[in-house]
Amino acid sequence: MSKPVLLVTRRLPPAVEVRAAAAFDARLNPEDTPRSGADILRLAQGADAVLCCPAEKLDAATIGALPATVKALGTFSVGFDHIDIAACRMRNLPVVNTPDVLSVATAECCMLLILAACRRAGEGERMVRAGKWTGWTPTQLLGTQVSGRRLGIFGLGRIGRELARMARAFGMSVHYRDVQRLPAELEAGAIWHEDDESFLAASEIISLNAPGSGATRAWLNAERIEKLPPGAVVVNAARGTLVDDDALIAALESGRLAFAGLDVYAGEPALSPGYLALENVVLLPHLGSATVETRDAMGHIVLDGIEAILAGREPPNLVR
Amino acid sequence: MKPRLIVSRQMPGPVAVRIRADFDCPWPEGRDMDSEEVLRELAATRADALLLSSHLKLGADVIARLPDHVRIAATCSVGFEHIDVAAAKARGLPVTNTPDVLTDCTADLAMLLILGTCRRAHEYDAIMRAGWRRGYGLGEMLGVQVTGKRLGIAGMGRIGQAVARRARGFSMRILYSNPRPVAAEDAQGATYFADLNEMLPHCDILTLHARGGPTTASLMNETTFALLPKGAVFVNASRGSLVDEDALIAALQSGHLFAAGLDVYRNEPAFDLRFAALPNTFLIPHMGSATIETRTAMGMRALDNIVAVLAGRPPIDPLWT
Numbered sequence: 001m002s003k004p005v006l007l008v009t010r011r012l013p014p015a016v017e018v019r020a021a022a023a024f025d026a027r028l029n030p031e032d033t034p035r036s037g038a039d040i041l042r043l044a045q046g047a048d049a050v051l052c053c054p055a056e057k058l059d060a061a062t063i064g065a066l067p068a069t070v071k072a073l074g075t076f077s078v079g080f081d082h083i084d085i086a087a088c089r090m091r092n093l094p095v096v097n098t099p100d101v102l103s104v105a106t107a108e109c110c111m112l113l114i115l116a117a118c119r120r121a122g123e124g125e126r127m128v129r130a131g132k133w134t135g136w137t138p139t140q141l142l143g144t145q146v147s148g149r150r151l152g153i154f155g156l157g158r159i160g161r162e163l164a165r166m167a168r169a170f171g172m173s174v175h176y177r178d179v180q181r182l183p184a185e186l187e188a189g190a191i192w193h194e195d196d197e198s199f200l201a202a203s204e205i206i207s208l209n210a211p212g213s214g215a216t217r218a219w220l221n222a223e224r225i226e227k228l229p230p231g232a233v234v235v236n237a238a239r240g241t242l243v244d245d246d247a248l249i250a251a252l253e254s255g256r257l258a259f260a261g262l263d264v265y266a267g268e269p270a271l272s273p274g275y276l277a278l279e280n281v282v283l284l285p286h287l288g289s290a291t292v293e294t295r296d297a298m299g300h301i302v303l304d305g306i307e308a309i310l311a312g313r314e315p316p317n318l319v320r
Numbered sequence: 321m322k323p324r325l326i327v328s329r330q331m332p333g334p335v336a337v338r339i340r341a342d343f344d345c346p347w348p349e350g351r352d353m354d355s356e357e358v359l360r361e362l363a364a365t366r367a368d369a370l371l372l373s374s375h376l377k378l379g380a381d382v383i384a385r386l387p388d389h390v391r392i393a394a395t396c397s398v399g400f401e402h403i404d405v406a407a408a409k410a411r412g413l414p415v416t417n418t419p420d421v422l423t424d425c426t427a428d429l430a431m432l433l434i435l436g437t438c439r440r441a442h443e444y445d446a447i448m449r450a451g452w453r454r455g456y457g458l459g460e461m462l463g464v465q466v467t468g469k470r471l472g473i474a475g476m477g478r479i480g481q482a483v484a485r486r487a488r489g490f491s492m493r494i495l496y497s498n499p500r501p502v503a504a505e506d507a508q509g510a511t512y513f514a515d516l517n518e519m520l521p522h523c524d525i526l527t528l529h530a531r532g533g534p535t536t537a538s539l540m541n542e543t544t545f546a547l548l549p550k551g552a553v554f555v556n557a558s559r560g561s562l563v564d565e566d567a568l569i570a571a572l573q574s575g576h577l578f579a580a581g582l583d584v585y586r587n588e589p590a591f592d593l594r595f596a597a598l599p600n601t602f603l604i605p606h607m608g609s610a611t612i613e614t615r616t617a618m619g620m621r622a623l624d625n626i627v628a629v630l631a632g633r634p635p636i637d638p639l640w641t
Contacts, residue, residue, distance in 0.1 A: 013459040032457045055455060076458055104467045108490070112439055115432035119611070122445055124604035129442075129596045133589040133605045137352075138373055138396060138615055139330050141605070145613040147424040169489020170428065269452045276449065283448035284441070285456065291439070291465040295458055 004048035004310050005069075009035045009056055012076070013292065016299025020051075023307065037062040044070055049306045054079060060087035072309035074302040078102060080319055081213070095319040096305030098298040100158060102289035106237055107162035109288040110207050113235040113261025114151075114167075116282040118205070119143040120259070123279050144233070144258060147171045152203025154219070155210030155238070156182055156190060163207060164190050175202045200227035205235070212239025222247035231258040237288045240266035249274035252281060263288045323630050326361050328353045329373040329396065332612060335619030339371075342627075355382045363387050369626045371619075373397050378415075380407035392629040394622040398422060398609075399559075400639055401532060409640040416625035416637045418618040420478065425614040426557060427482035429583060429607060430527050433555040434471075434487075437581035437602045438525070439463040464524075464553060464578055466490050472523030474516055474539065475530030475558065476502050483527060484510055495519050520547035525555070532559035542567040545576065555581040557608050565592050572598050583608055 006024035011017070011032035020026040027043060029035070035043070035056055044050055049072040052058060058073075063084055073095045075083060080097055088095050116122060120143045127133050127141075148171045153160045156176040164174045165188070174190040176182075177199040181192045193199035200206070206228065210216050220234065221244040228234075234257055236243055245266060251257040253274075261282040265271035268286055275281055289295065301317055308315035325343040327350040340348040346365060353361065355376060362370060370386075370393045372378065378393060383404060386393075394416045395403060408415045436442070440463045447461075467490045473480045476498040484494045485508070494510035496502075497519045501512040513519035516539065520526070526548060530536045540554070541564040548554070554577055556563060565586055571577045579600040585591035588606055595601050609615060625635045 011457050011459055013462070053458065105465055108435060108466055109439065112432070112435040112441060115428060116436060116441060119429060119432055119607060121432060121436060121441065121602075121604055121607075124607050125442055125445065125602065126449075128591070128603040128605050131593060131596065133591070135589040136374070136606050137330060138350075138619070139332055140610065141607055142332065142610050142612045142615060143607070145425060145611040146428045166489040169486045170431075171424070269455055271452065276451070282441075282445065284444040285447045285452050287439075287444055287456065287461060287463070290456070290462050292462045293465040295462060299458075 005046055006306065007040070007044050007047040007050045009040060009043075009051065010053045010076075012051075012299055013295045015296050016303070019300070019303060023303065024049075041065050041067075048072070048310060049074065051076060051302060051306065052083075053077065054082050056082060058083045060084045063087040063091055063093065066091070066093070072096070072306045074306045076298055076302055085319060094309050096302055096309065096315055096317045097319050098301050099317055101297040101301055102294050103158040103162045105291045105294040106159045106288040107166060108291075109237045109263055109284070110159070110163045110209070110235055111166045113237060113263065113282060113284070114205055114207065114233070115146055117233055117235060117259035117261035117280075118146050120280075122282045144231070146205070149173075150175060150202055150204045152176065152199055152206040153190070154199075154206065154208045154242075156186070157209060159238070160207075160209035161186060161188070163209065164188065172205075175199060196224060197227060200224055201229065203232060204229055205233045208234075208236040208238050208242045210238060210242060212241035217241050218244040220244060220248065222250070225251045225257065228257065230256065233257065233259045233261075235261040237263040237284075240264040240268055240271075245272040245274070249278070252278050323368045323626075324365050325369050325371060325626065326353075326358060326365060326367045327351070327371045328358050328376050329371075331371075331396070331619050332615045334616045335623070338620065338623060342623075358382075359385055359387075362390055368392075368630055369394065371396060371622055371626065374399055374402050376402065378403045378408075380404045383407045383411055383413065386411075386413065392416065392626055392635065394625045396618050396622045399532070403639065405639045414625075414629050414635045415639045416622065416629075416635045417639060418621040419637055421617040421621050422609040422614050423478045423482050425611050426479050426608040427486055429604075429610075430479070430483045430529070430555060430557045431486045433557055433581035433583060433602060433604075434525055434527065434553070435466055437553050437555055437579045438466050440579070440600075442602045443599055464551075466492070466525070468492065469524040470495060470522055472496070472519050472526040473510075474519075474526065474528045476507070476510070477529060477531075479558070480527075480529035481506050483529065484508065492525075495522055517544065517547055520544060521549060523548055523552060525553045528556045528558045528562050530558060530562060532561045537561050538564040540564060540568065542570070545571040548577065550576055551578045552576075553578050553580070557583040560584040560586040560588065560591075565595075569594050569598070572600055 305315035331350040336349040473496040476496040497516040581602040
């Protein structure tokens, strides 16, 4: 029996491409050329499944025009904002994503941002690398202590809980805000806040770990920043849309907030130029899940899902 | 009458506030002075005590010239390589340092080095400062996951143990080398190696927390770097003298090491600029204790030592007994 045909829209990590090429008649993209909706429709002719990435927008028109042979759609991501799920349902096209596997890498990224922002690593790095270091002094580049501080986590989902576990190893006390209080075994001692007011007041360091659409759009605005303790630290490795950029930049300029660490931006890869002028921010280019281990795991779970659908089984990572 | 104090280095604000309140001191906020100026000021003010830090070399020659009315020299640092302790002892001059208070701060920084080095923080920061503008492919610019890896700790003192506690939050398996095994309650299940060379082949990530001095000079050299597995990550937030920097640069250039994170260097601040030319390094300027909280605690601890000795009590952190 011939192998099923899989269209892969972008270049994948080597270990994942090896598996895809072994299990499928795989149409890979070794040049990593960006694909438009029209490209995908053309390349998907005769394919049994499509593995796409967040960079491609699969709107209702594209989904509706996919060849009838396509029986499974996988996305190399947790999020599926780029796919019109309703259109997939209409066409009876099952979709699989990559939940869970990137929680740890993203939580590591949050902890890195917390430490790097509080300890002024960006400033120190730039000073050393530019050859401008003139020697140690007792008052040079003094940051703020991370150990023992109060950490507020906005959104205690999988990533938030991994971050809480890491933070506890630094002797931090964890506070959180979420739609509802979690069961005790998931809270693991984290303190729930019923309202923004008390949550923000408790958060010496605040990490945003919530989805960035709907009610949480621009959640961290000027009014909420004012409720944080003076000199608080903000980190965001979730969604750029959670933050009102102008308000955050103003608070970092005025010193109302001491430091910030960001991995995500509204409108990325373009970002508010105001951030680039600030010394007291650490900026990363949305690489929260960018470890070899995580990207391999993402590839394997999405291929597992596609294989399951083609074999007539229901995969655990089916998007509902 | 308040005791008279000379402060030979700038101090954080809260320390200066205490100096102004409790001491008679011409520059309570501190002023950077060399040894000649310090000797002159001590004599001119008939000072009872000297508060210094690691920039001031208190060799046998300077100690011999200290006026008799100086009853203690307290350094606002853990390290005391800059003080000739034997000469101080011969003279009967109490000298003190500030241990303990920077354990957490330094352990936090070691963990920052580990995360920043594994997750390519320098390269990512450079991408951002250059304006970004291009998304990265799914196999591009990937770092190494920290969680679940094997962490080797060379030197399991207070700071090494504090790093191990933090690393457990990342489900890391902890290995350590030390002259002696530490007590079970301090080891917390970490695997002991009497010989560093035996441990190195099992380390995905290696962090140094050993003392400086002749016995540990160039502990990491061409031979020992070669014992680490290919693709290992190396970080050092303890002493620059522990590392043969030529060997480290060669291991980074050849790709034997994935990356290195450094807070300390053989020559500071005139460190080897070849490190700055390498993309797979994460470099910070000796910031292990650089938080307002810790620097303040260090200054306060040094003052506590001064107060104790001037009140006729034994010093809290004596460098000789």
